[in-house]
Amino acid sequence: MKFQARVAIGVCPLCGGLSAPHLTKADAAGKIYNIYACSNCTVWHLHPLPSTSELTELYQSTYFKERSDRGYADYTSEKIYRSVVSTLAKNLRDLDFFSWEQNLRDKKLLEVGCAAGHAVAFFADRGWQSLGIDIAREMVVAGQHIGRNLLCADFLRHDFENQKFNLITHWATLEHLPDAEAFLRKMVQYLEPDGRIYLSTCNTGYFARRKGAAWRYLNVPEHVFYFNKKSLAELAARCGLEIIRSFSYGSGFTTRENTSWWYRCKKRIGDRLAHFFLTGDMIVVELRSRANPKTR
Numbered sequence: 614m615k616f617q618a619r620v621a622i623g624v625c626p627l628c629g630g631l632s633a634p635h636l637t638k639a640d641a642a643g644k645i646y647n648i649y650a651c652s653n654c655t656v657w658h659l660h661p662l663p664s665t666s667e668l669t670e671l672y673q674s675t676y677f678k679e680r681s682d683r684g685y686a687d688y689t690s691e692k693i694y695r696s697v698v699s700t701l702a703k704n705l706r707d708l709d710f711f712s713w714e715q716n717l718r719d720k721k722l723l724e725v726g727c728a729a730g731h732a733v734a735f736f737a738d739r740g741w742q743s744l745g746i747d748i749a750r751e752m753v754v755a756g757q758h759i760g761r762n763l764l765c766a767d768f769l770r771h772d773f774e775n776q777k778f779n780l781i782t783h784w785a786t787l788e789h790l791p792d793a794e795a796f797l798r799k800m801v802q803y804l805e806p807d808g809r810i811y812l813s814t815c816n817t818g819y820f821a822r823r824k825g826a827a828w829r830y831l832n833v834p835e836h837v838f839y840f841n842k843k844s845l846a847e848l849a850a851r852c853g854l855e856i857i858r859s860f861s862y863g864s865g866f867t868t869r870e871n872t873s874w875w876y877r878c879k880k881r882i883g884d885r886l887a888h889f890f891l892t893g894d895m896i897v898v899e900l901r902s903r904a905n906p907k908t909r
């Protein structure tokens with residue numbers, strides 16, 4: 614209570630609207646973080662935002678090796694690869710990617726936040742000229758060792774020269790970025806005029822609101838922004854983009870091995886409802902430039 618008495622109204626780092634204290638959450642070491650909610654665009658954000666150097670340090674060492682409630686257990690394992698590709702294929706089906714892809718003459722992909730490059734490998738196998746970029750050196754090196762076309766660099770500082778991409782993907786990474794707008798603006802710079810951006814992030818839907826501080830994606834300090842369709846539309850508009858497709862998935866029932874028939878049944882129904890009502894834990898959007906509103 615003493616802590617809450619010291620917090621104050623803030624400014625939304627996304628839209629400049631009024632932000633107010635919404636939740637508090639402790640990290641594994643017991644340090645308390647404030648999560649504010651914007652009364653205008655509805656985004657939730659850490660307050661104050663951590664610096665880029667603080668976050669870079671966090672991702673350089675143990676993040677991808679230690680699952681606990683932060684990072685992934687051995688991200689380069691075959692099991693994780695299969696899991697990542699399975700989710701990716703479902704997302705691509707819901708984005709109608711496979712029919713869009715058929716009409717493309719050039720297939721150049723950039724994945725921003727590629728980790729070990731599982732998705733980069735998936736697209737390369739489909740004949741795409743694929744490139745991934747990430748600052749997590751250990752992961753990038755692991756991917757490079759198995760032949761994946763990956764760069765270890767800061768996306769905001771890297772010069773792609775005159776390259777343009779038909780598709781730029783950004784899977785489950787936006788929530789980690791203190792300067793999400795700068796990332797999206799830079800993606801626009803390297804996007805072909807009729808290109809697409811696919812982006813996924815955690816969604817402050819029904820489960821986030823119901824579970825509060827116990828919500829499974831409320832990871833501090835790694836996740837600095839928590840979006841929904843409204844706040845993503847605000848972000849997109851600020852970068853000259855528009856959402857042309859969106860859906861959500863994840864009903865809170867996690868994928869487990871050897872579960873009961875009843876659990877699988879509840880998960881199936883829950884997942885369908887989350888998808889239909891945009892209330893799931895994750896949201897996926899397809900974006901295109903507003904300056905080039907070509908029909909699909």
Ligand SMILES: [Zn+2]
Pocket residue numbers: 625626627628629630651652653654655656
């Ligand atoms: Zn806002």
